[in-house]
Amino acid sequence: MESPPRAEQSIKTWEKPPLGIVKLNWDAAIDVGRQKMGVGIIARDHAGNVLAVFCASRPLVIDPTVAEDIVAWKATDVCMLMGFSKVILEGDSIEVVKALKGDDWCWNRYGSLINDAKSTLNSLQDWHVCHTKRLANSTAHLLAKHRLTVSEDQL
Known part of the structure; x- marks a missing residue:
């Protein structure tokens, strides 16, 4: 298996994972006016095919790092639910990635x-x-932003 980039080397564009690995990108979006947090997670294979998408809205979490942590935790839950055993998780919160x-x-x-x-x-x-940089995480970010307007969870 190829070695993925280290956390210190931020990824600037989305890249396909190696064969046999599933890549999950996660992101959170916050809407203070609606008092909501959006959750966006997308899982793709080595060919870039979408294997799973999870979107949800949650009550507002004001601290962006805590919001990102909630979504990263949910991404690990999606791994278990979908039976993924070899994964790369990418997020745009350096603090959560380091943790x-x-x-x-x-x-x-x-x-x-x-x-x-x-x-x-x-x-x-x-x-x-x-x-990863926000640009390389744009699909997860769009999913999270979309969930700010919808209330039910979707996997």
Whole structure:
């Protein structure tokens, strides 16, 4: 398997994952006026084919890092629900990516979700987490923004 980019090397355009790996991009969108947070997750294979999409809206989370953490945690849940065992997760929150990649137990304001996500990831056969620029994460971002206007979850 090819080595994915390290978190320090932010990805600028979306790239297909290696054969046998599923790439999940996640993002959150916040609408203070509607008091909602949008969740967007998309999973694609080595050919760029969409394997799964998850969109949802949740009550407003004002802290963007906590919102991103919630969505990253949900992305790990999607891995389990869909039976993905080899994954690359990409998000545009460097703080969340660093927390997921860290070896230590996370004790900050969103630590319980990070620790739960890490536990889920550690049950997979192989996983990597990478930071990406917003442009390379645009599909997940559009899904999250769309969910600000719709209330039901969709997988």
